[in-house]
Amino acid sequence: MTAYATEAPTAWTAACPSARLRPDDGVAVLLPGGRQAALFRTRTGLYAVDNIDPFTGAAVLSRGIVGDRAGEPTVASPLLKNVFSLRTGLSLDDPAVRLDTWPVHDDGTTVRIGTEGTP
Amino acid sequence: MEELVVIGNGMVGHRLVEALRDRGGDGRWRVTVVGEEPRSAYDRVALSSYFDGATAQDLSLGDLAGPGVRVRVGERATSLDRGARTVTTTGGTLSYDRLVLATGSAPFVPPVPGHDLPGCHVYRTIEDLDAITAAARAGARTGVVVGGGLLGLEAANALRLLGLRAHVVELAPHLMPAQVDEGGGALLAGLVRDLGVQVHTGAASTAVEAGPDGRAARLRLADGTHLDTDLVVFSVGIRPRDELARAAGIAVGERGGVVVDDTCTTSDPRIHAVGEVACHRGTVYGLIAPGNAMAEVLADRLLGGRATFTGADTSTKLKLLGVDVASFGDAHGRTPRCLDVVVNDAATGRYAKLVLSDDASTLLGGVLVGDAAAYASLRPLVGSPIPGHPLALIAPQGEPVGADALPDTAQVCSCNAVTKGDLVRAIGEGCHDVPALKACTRAGTSCGSCVPVLKRLLDKEGIAQSKALCEHFTHSRAELLEIVRATGTTTFSALIDAHGTGTGCDLCKPAVASILASLGNGHILEGEQATLQDTNDRHLANMQRNGTYSVVPRIPGGEITPDRLIVIGEVARDFGLYTKITGGQRIDLFGARLEQLPAIWTRLVEAGFESGHAYGKSLRTVKSCVGTTWCRYGVQDSVGLAIRLEERYRGLRSPHKLKSAVSGCARECAEARSKDFGIIATDHGWNLYVGGNGGFTPRHADLLASDLDEAALIRCIDRFLMFYIRTADRLQRTAAWIEAMDGGLDHLREVVVEDSLGIAADLEAAMDRHVATYTDEWAAVLADPDKLARFQSFANAPDTPDPTIAFTTTRDQPVPVGLGMPSLRTREDAR
Numbered sequence: 001m002t003a004y005a006t007e008a009p010t011a012w013t014a015a016c017p018s019a020r021l022r023p024d025d026g027v028a029v030l031l032p033g034g035r036q037a038a039l040f041r042t043r044t045g046l047y048a049v050d051n052i053d054p055f056t057g058a059a060v061l062s063r064g065i066v067g068d069r070a071g072e073p074t075v076a077s078p079l080l081k082n083v084f085s086l087r088t089g090l091s092l093d094d095p096a097v098r099l100d101t102w103p104v105h106d107d108g109t110t111v112r113i114g115t116e117g118t119p
Numbered sequence: 120m121e122e123l124v125v126i127g128n129g130m131v132g133h134r135l136v137e138a139l140r141d142r143g144g145d146g147r148w149r150v151t152v153v154g155e156e157p158r159s160a161y162d163r164v165a166l167s168s169y170f171d172g173a174t175a176q177d178l179s180l181g182d183l184a185g186p187g188v189r190v191r192v193g194e195r196a197t198s199l200d201r202g203a204r205t206v207t208t209t210g211g212t213l214s215y216d217r218l219v220l221a222t223g224s225a226p227f228v229p230p231v232p233g234h235d236l237p238g239c240h241v242y243r244t245i246e247d248l249d250a251i252t253a254a255a256r257a258g259a260r261t262g263v264v265v266g267g268g269l270l271g272l273e274a275a276n277a278l279r280l281l282g283l284r285a286h287v288v289e290l291a292p293h294l295m296p297a298q299v300d301e302g303g304g305a306l307l308a309g310l311v312r313d314l315g316v317q318v319h320t321g322a323a324s325t326a327v328e329a330g331p332d333g334r335a336a337r338l339r340l341a342d343g344t345h346l347d348t349d350l351v352v353f354s355v356g357i358r359p360r361d362e363l364a365r366a367a368g369i370a371v372g373e374r375g376g377v378v379v380d381d382t383c384t385t386s387d388p389r390i391h392a393v394g395e396v397a398c399h400r401g402t403v404y405g406l407i408a409p410g411n412a413m414a415e416v417l418a419d420r421l422l423g424g425r426a427t428f429t430g431a432d433t434s435t436k437l438k439l440l441g442v443d444v445a446s447f448g449d450a451h452g453r454t455p456r457c458l459d460v461v462v463n464d465a466a467t468g469r470y471a472k473l474v475l476s477d478d479a480s481t482l483l484g485g486v487l488v489g490d491a492a493a494y495a496s497l498r499p500l501v502g503s504p505i506p507g508h509p510l511a512l513i514a515p516q517g518e519p520v521g522a523d524a525l526p527d528t529a530q531v532c533s534c535n536a537v538t539k540g541d542l543v544r545a546i547g548e549g550c551h552d553v554p555a556l557k558a559c560t561r562a563g564t565s566c567g568s569c570v571p572v573l574k575r576l577l578d579k580e581g582i583a584q585s586k587a588l589c590e591h592f593t594h595s596r597a598e599l600l601e602i603v604r605a606t607g608t609t610t611f612s613a614l615i616d617a618h619g620t621g622t623g624c625d626l627c628k629p630a631v632a633s634i635l636a637s638l639g640n641g642h643i644l645e646g647e648q649a650t651l652q653d654t655n656d657r658h659l660a661n662m663q664r665n666g667t668y669s670v671v672p673r674i675p676g677g678e679i680t681p682d683r684l685i686v687i688g689e690v691a692r693d694f695g696l697y698t699k700i701t702g703g704q705r706i707d708l709f710g711a712r713l714e715q716l717p718a719i720w721t722r723l724v725e726a727g728f729e730s731g732h733a734y735g736k737s738l739r740t741v742k743s744c745v746g747t748t749w750c751r752y753g754v755q756d757s758v759g760l761a762i763r764l765e766e767r768y769r770g771l772r773s774p775h776k777l778k779s780a781v782s783g784c785a786r787e788c789a790e791a792r793s794k795d796f797g798i799i800a801t802d803h804g805w806n807l808y809v810g811g812n813g814g815f816t817p818r819h820a821d822l823l824a825s826d827l828d829e830a831a832l833i834r835c836i837d838r839f840l841m842f843y844i845r846t847a848d849r850l851q852r853t854a855a856w857i858e859a860m861d862g863g864l865d866h867l868r869e870v871v872v873e874d875s876l877g878i879a880a881d882l883e884a885a886m887d888r889h890v891a892t893y894t895d896e897w898a899a900v901l902a903d904p905d906k907l908a909r910f911q912s913f914a915n916a917p918d919t920p921d922p923t924i925a926f927t928t929t930r931d932q933p934v935p936v937g938l939g940m941p942s943l944r945t946r947e948d949a950r
Contacts, residue, residue: 030913
């Protein structure tokens with residue numbers, strides 16, 4: 001399954017074994033270059049967004065609760081509960097704030113995050 | 120600025136200054152309040168709660184002093200010079216442009232021989248109550264109250280609460296002659312006698328006689344008999360404190376009271392009078408509601424308004440010795456040719472009378488004794504046509520009168536003179552729940568008896584009191600709990616598929632997680648449940664602002680051995696944790712990274728600790744003072760009880776956090792009354808208080824039950840907590856839950872103490888299951904590799920710590936750096 005690449009990534013980072021990422025759950029993934037992704041599996045797909053909550057500066061989004069707002073898949077920051085779209089990374093509380101997103105691929109054995117080409 | 124001097128700092132004087140301030144009068148008047156009591160204004164209506172655990176602080180109406188308002192307590196006005204426009208007090212001389220007499224009244228002591236002997240008391244001020252308490256503590260066994268009116272019965276209850284045998288002696292043929300008719304008075308006497316108070320009606324007191332020690336020892340009655348007693352409380356009536364006005368030549372009424380017109384102005388246009396000192400159209404009102412109405416009228420007038428006071432409703436509803444008594448309108452049936460409809464049910468202890476117009480179409484007044492639930496809906500109907508048959512309104516299963524039946528002019532809240540029209544307008548202007556209506560109109564903020572009508576008005580105005588948890592569930596938390604219980608659902612996905620929409624969110628998931636945990640569904644990190652948990656529950660520790668956690672080892676009751684204290688210190692040192700003592704008698708260790716938590720817990724578990732719930736909607740701590748273990752004042756083992764309670768209720772998931780404390784004596788050093796459930800030792804056992812909290816809206820807990828032994832206390836708390844868990848809304852603290860409950864604290868007491876719903880055994884069984892299945896949640900994580908996998912920094916680099924976390928040193932300890940303060944508006948702020 002592939003999610004939301006606007007152009008094909010040129011490199012993939014292995015995040016975890018497929019079985020490790022359970023439905024409606026998230027994990028933090030360390031990307032090449034030191035950035036961190038929050039990787040989620042929901043009922044609607046796989047998503048990777050920046051792990052750093054822009055409202056607090058803390059790397060905690062992988063520990064947030066996933067769900068939806070009017071059908072839009074979301075994660076809520078565990079700190080001040082700001083909610084972000086998992087699809088677009090946009091803050092649903094403040095449209096000026098947006099998380100970076102990365103494409104995700106699960107081949108049934110390993111979940112990978114596309115780290116070059118986007119964003 | 121003009122000078123306004125208010126003589127008297129009682130409830131009405133206080134209300135006047137508040138009303139001026141609310142109307143923006145602080146720019147026009149510089150106010151000086153002079154009060155002779157040694158403290159600022161307090162709630163005299165609730166005075167008897169002083170014997171039921173309330174303190175002088177609880178009764179206080181708050182400090183008026185502020186910009187433009189000076190309050191001089193402990194200072195008595197002694198004379199008035201109307202020519203010079205000055206008032207002389209025991210503290211100096213004050214000039215005024217306008218003067219307000221709010222001096223209230225004094226108890227009337229009949230001039231029988233011996234009325235001034237030592238051992239004779241009155242019942243009006245906190246000092247009077249202290250004197251009665253001191254006499255009781257000095258060994259008094261029996262007390263006689265002269266006067267069987269409202270205050271006399273309150274005084275009798277006070278004597279009873281102080282452990283004295285109480286007698287009430289009333290001159291009239293029945294109790295409460297001013298409010299209640301003979302039938303109601305007779306039933307009331309029966310109910311009061313059942314409580315152990317001896318009632319003597321039609322009895323004239325002729326003398327108080329001294330014993331050998333010169334103190335009051337017996338009360339002589341006109342029929343030649345006497346009552347042996349250790350103290351006498353006179354409560355036969357009140358007299359207006361009009362002496363200042365009399366001496367200054369201001370007009371007073373035939374039977375006392377400073378004569379005022381409809382603007383609350385006396386015969387001197389610069390001098391006003393309000394409250395119990397005022398005599399309006401020949402009437403001196405001894406109730407708070409007319410006093411408040413006068414204060415509002417005068418405040419309006421002082422700012423150039425046109426308000427008038429044209430008389431007031433003397434309806435009252437109160438609970439005396441646990442007996443509901445209410446009277447309203449023409450309770451005595453003085454209207455010519457009026458008709459009575461009476462239900463006098465000695466079997467259930469209920470008396471109800473309606474007074475109707477001669478054609479039985481219009482309600483004129485009524486009396487309710489034993490059950491005054493109908494008061495809130497009947498009183499506003501006075502002067503209106505009655506809906507349906509009158510008997511239906513007071514029959515035991517009578518339906519509450521619909522809000523529709525009330526005319527717009529009907530006063531729904533008589534304490535604060537708020538009409539149905541005022542409330543409907545406020546609802547139209549956006550007050551969409553009871554708290555908003557209370558804040559905006561003041562309705563329901565005094566005696567609270569009209570709150571059920573406020574709810575019905577909201578319903579009628581089509582304000583759906585939405586209890587929907589969030590966009591995914593239309594149900595309230597309590598409804599979802601019942602669904603989960605009835606269907607045996609054990610997962611969130613099954614619940615949302617069957618009863619909700621979408622995939623859930625950060626509101627409904629933790630709420631359902633809490634419900635599943637409250638009903639006992641294994642470890643909270645088991646399977647899907649882990650993904651539902653709110654921030655702290657998700658990793659069983661408190662997440663701090665930089666994403667690290669704090670760990671708070673459980674220290675039940677705050678009792679800890681030196682060796683265990685050293686273990687905590689060693690763990691903090693070895694993991695480099697910032698250390699701070701909490702307000703809950705524990706030690707908080709900050710700055711643990713997610714991946715360090717298991718290692719920290721391992722060390723704690725080895726030393727016999729469990730990491731504690733300093734987080735989550737669950738029991739936090741049970742604080743204690745040292746009680747009889749050490750304290751020379753302690754009367755019970757507060758530490759032992761606190762430990763047993765904390766161990767019983769630990770891990771209990773609830774709609775909001777739960778805090779508790781146990782104090783070993785009435786000095787209350789554990790601050791139990793600021794807790795959701797607080798326990799205070801008495802000579803005979805334990806008093807249980809519920810519904811207290813600190814935080815944004817601090818509130819003292821109210822007494823639920825007294826003098827319980829430990830087994831009864833625990834049953835009571837079991838029922839209270841389980842009833843709360845089953846019926847409260849999400850994030851509704853116990854105080855708000857009780858306030859929102861129909862019938863409030865009284866209803867809660869019926870359910871929890873008297874088992875009026877017949878569910879006590881079920882609630883107890885549910886708590887027993889919780890206690891039997893409790894396990895150390897942290898030790899369980901250490902034993903399960905699946906759960907341990909949740910405690911990794913990165914799924915692809917578990918040995919690499921989060922590089923964004925950094926610490927600096929402040930006051931010799933590590934604190935987070937580099938993140939700055941959150942600067943954007945959050946959702947919680949926006950709510």
